[in-house]
Amino acid sequence: MSVERIRKMESLAALSLCTFAALFGLFWLVFILGDVLINGIGALNLSLFVNDPAPPGVEGGGLRNAFTGQLIITFFATLIGVPVGILGGTFLAEYARGKNIARLISILSDIMVSVPSIVVGAFVYAMLVKPLGHFSGWAGAVALAVIMIPVVLRTTEDMLTLVPWTLREAAFALGAPYYKVIIQVAYRGAASGILTGILLAIARIVGETAPLLFTSFNNAFFSLKMNEPIASLTVTVFQYAMGPYEIWHKQAWAASFVITIFVLMLTILGRIIIKWKYGKS
Amino acid sequence: MALSFKKNPVDLIFFSVTAAASLSVLALIAGILYVLFSESSLAIAKFGVFQFIFSTDWNAVKGSFGAATNLFGTAITTGLSLLMAIPVAIGIAIFVTEISPNFLKGPISVAIELLAAIPSIIYGMWGLFTLAPIMAKYVEPALQNSIGRVPVAGILFHGTAMGIDLLTASIILSIMIIPFTASISRDAFNLTPAVVKESAYALGATKWEVVKSVVLPYSKLGVFGGIILSLGRALGETMAVAFVLGNNHQITSSLLDAAATITVTLANEFTEADNDLYLSSLFYLALLLFVLSFITLAAAKFFLLKAERRYAR
Numbered sequence: 001m002s003v004e005r006i007r008k009m010e011s012l013a014a015l016s017l018c019t020f021a022a023l024f025g026l027f028w029l030v031f032i033l034g035d036v037l038i039n040g041i042g043a044l045n046l047s048l049f050v051n052d053p054a055p056p057g058v059e060g061g062g063l064r065n066a067f068t069g070q071l072i073i074t075f076f077a078t079l080i081g082v083p084v085g086i087l088g089g090t091f092l093a094e095y096a097r098g099k100n101i102a103r104l105i106s107i108l109s110d111i112m113v114s115v116p117s118i119v120v121g122a123f124v125y126a127m128l129v130k131p132l133g134h135f136s137g138w139a140g141a142v143a144l145a146v147i148m149i150p151v152v153l154r155t156t157e158d159m160l161t162l163v164p165w166t167l168r169e170a171a172f173a174l175g176a177p178y179y180k181v182i183i184q185v186a187y188r189g190a191a192s193g194i195l196t197g198i199l200l201a202i203a204r205i206v207g208e209t210a211p212l213l214f215t216s217f218n219n220a221f222f223s224l225k226m227n228e229p230i231a232s233l234t235v236t237v238f239q240y241a242m243g244p245y246e247i248w249h250k251q252a253w254a255a256s257f258v259i260t261i262f263v264l265m266l267t268i269l270g271r272i273i274i275k276w277k278y279g280k281s
Numbered sequence: 282m283a284l285s286f287k288k289n290p291v292d293l294i295f296f297s298v299t300a301a302a303s304l305s306v307l308a309l310i311a312g313i314l315y316v317l318f319s320e321s322s323l324a325i326a327k328f329g330v331f332q333f334i335f336s337t338d339w340n341a342v343k344g345s346f347g348a349a350t351n352l353f354g355t356a357i358t359t360g361l362s363l364l365m366a367i368p369v370a371i372g373i374a375i376f377v378t379e380i381s382p383n384f385l386k387g388p389i390s391v392a393i394e395l396l397a398a399i400p401s402i403i404y405g406m407w408g409l410f411t412l413a414p415i416m417a418k419y420v421e422p423a424l425q426n427s428i429g430r431v432p433v434a435g436i437l438f439h440g441t442a443m444g445i446d447l448l449t450a451s452i453i454l455s456i457m458i459i460p461f462t463a464s465i466s467r468d469a470f471n472l473t474p475a476v477v478k479e480s481a482y483a484l485g486a487t488k489w490e491v492v493k494s495v496v497l498p499y500s501k502l503g504v505f506g507g508i509i510l511s512l513g514r515a516l517g518e519t520m521a522v523a524f525v526l527g528n529n530h531q532i533t534s535s536l537l538d539a540a541a542t543i544t545v546t547l548a549n550e551f552t553e554a555d556n557d558l559y560l561s562s563l564f565y566l567a568l569l570l571f572v573l574s575f576i577t578l579a580a581a582k583f584f585l586l587k588a589e590r591r592y593a594r
Contacts, residue, residue, distance in 0.1 A: 011487035015380055021372020022381075022389075025463065028456045029396045032407045039410075087302035095296055096303070107586075109306050111578045114510065115571065116517025118547050122567040123313045125551070126320045150306055179295035207400020210519040210544070214551045234402050234520075241406045241524065249410065256403050267398040271391070 033260075040257020043250040052222045059247055063255055065222040069231040070206070072224065073137055073216055077144035077205055082198055084145075085152025089194075092153070093160035094182055106157060109150035120146050121211035129215060137226035140216025144205040151204060155197025156190070162278075163189035192277040196270040203266035207259055209234035233259055313571060321565035323558055333565060339530035339546075341555075346562035348569060350530040354542040355570075357447050358522055359515045361536075362454035367508060369455075370462035377463075378470040379492055390467070397460035402520040408453040409524040416452075417444030421537055439535040448536040450522040457521050462511045469503030470496055472592045502591060506584030513577040517570060519544035543570045 047062045054061025088105075096102035120143050128139040163186050171181040187194070217229040218239060233255045240248035240255075318325075324333065324346065336347020377389050421442030429438040473496045481491045497504075527539025528549045543566050554560040 007487050007490070011489035014489040014493075015375075018372040018375040019380060021369045022376035025369045025373050025459050026389075026392070029392070029460065031411075032404065032456070033396070033399070035407055035411050036403060084302045084305055087299045088305060089303070091296075091299035091303040095299060102303075105303050105306055107582055108310060110582055111575060112306060112310065114513055114517075114574070114578050116519070116544065116574055118517065118519045118544050119313065119317070119567050119571045119574075122320075122547065122551070122564060123316050126316045126564070127312075146309060149309070153303065153306065177289040177292045179289070179292045182295070203398060207402060209400070209402045210548060213548055217552070234400070237402055237406060238520065238523070241409055252406060253410075256406055260399060260403055263398055263400060264395055267395055271394075
């Protein structure tokens with residue numbers, strides 16, 4: 001066999017291996033997604049959304065408490081996390097642009113994005129649960145907000161940096177003070193990017209379980225009180241899937257299905273906004 | 282840029298508010314470190330550092346706690362999952378950047394990113410209901426009947442095939458970090474200038490030779506950073522492994538035994554800790570995890586920044 005031939009064969013073999021790896025990886029991922037969709041759709045029904053849980057082991061009942069609890073916790077987490085994140089990102093991209101402190105905070109935020117979320121749960125437990133003596137929806141919301149802040153902060157910084165500096169100079173030339181330039185020029189230019197960051201941050205916290213385990217805990221009953229333990233979809237999935245009852249397992253599949261669809265929709269929406277605004281990235 | 286914003290009172294307020302918001306990140310990191318440290322002071326005083334790390338005792342009744350079993354579980358699941366995920370992830374990245382036809386590149390990239398967005402609890406639950414039974418019924422007996430019969434390597438597959446063990450947990454963890462590692466590697470590969478690749482092709486190089494001798498060396502720093510980042514993620518992953526690891530505090534030679542990682546112990550025992558020393562030991566574990574992953578993530582960031590700077594030139 002000629003050298004060329006061996007080289008070509010080697011190339012073909014290696015590339016086939018890569019293609020196989022890609023197929024192999026995609027296989028598992030399609031398997032998981034398909035399994036969640038099939039089992040989830042099979043377990044979906046109306047009573048899941050309108051009824052509260054039946055006593056353990058009894059047929060029927062729903063997860064109304066977990067759906068509302070999840071919504072409330074996510075709402076308050078967003079209410080705390082988004083403003084802090086946007087304002088913090090604004091400081092890095094505007095007042096402190098190019099300064100060392102901005103670079104340091106930016107790097108530390110990147111690290112914070114990937115810090116184990118269960119550690120955040122332990123932190124909030126020590127801050128808000130142990131001193132008060134009880135689990136609460138507030139503690140859960142704060143834990144999720146802590147996770148959200150660095151995510152929103154980093155996207156805001158990146159998006160504001162993309163707004164051309166000359167736009168700001170034009171506004172300065174008209175005598176506008178910096179805060180007006182930021183609000184009326186920079187924010188306007190970066191709005192859709194920042195919105196995407198918020199959507200992705202919400203998608204991130206909606207799937208978080210670990211930080212809620214010992215902050216908002218769980219509640220088998222319908223509750224709107226943020227000062228008490230409150231149910232969430234993710235913690236309910238954990239509890240139900242590990243539990244002994246068949247009906248719990250079905251409801252855990254259904255809840256997982258809803259979480260997955262919600263997260264994927266937010267992620268796709270975020271991508272669409274980015275693509276529509278910034279073209280191919 | 283150094284505008285005299287201080288002349289305008291509203292500007293000064295806006296400056297202060299945004300500065301405070303961005304400093305909140307520093308405050309959070311310092312706060313987490315301080316709180317975890319002070320909460321674990323009881324356990325630190327009782328067990329010290331080395332005794333805690335190397336003691337395999339985890340006994341709530343005796344009030345004796347050591348992190349060795351947890352560190353063992355974390356090290357094995359993380360190491361094994363990376364071992365399985367890295368080749369697949371790099372294969373995917375090579376496929377997307379170099380092999381796949383153009384009309385497939387977009388959809389596959391989107392699919393990878395969507396899969397990276399799926400919450401870890403979904404992977405965990407799928408592992409419990411779907412993967413664990415498959416492992417117990419087919420994969421693990423098959424492994425026992427083949428490699429299990431080999432004298433030395435066989436130790437890895439001793440015991441009863443239950444599906445709730447280190448091997449299943451590592452596989453789920455690896456499936457979970459594949460999209461993440463693949464997307465970072467792809468970004469690194471994409472930064473290889475087309476001119477460099479084309480000149481290799483012009484010299485008569487085959488596609489694989491271009492990948493092997495041009496793309497991989499050019500992007501190794503970025504890929505390496507991405508792998509360390511995945512390591513940092515895997516270290517702290519809780520829900521993907523909590524379902525299928527069994528939370529059994531032991532150091533075992535068999536991958537078919539239940540075990541416990543730091544995260545799984547925290548998730549299962551935090552709300553059950555009924556005395557101060559128990560809770561304090563759990564906080565000590567959380568502190569160890571935080572320090573470990575912080576160092577890992579910082580190293581990853583260092584390599585990624587270095588790679589970025591190189592490409593920018």
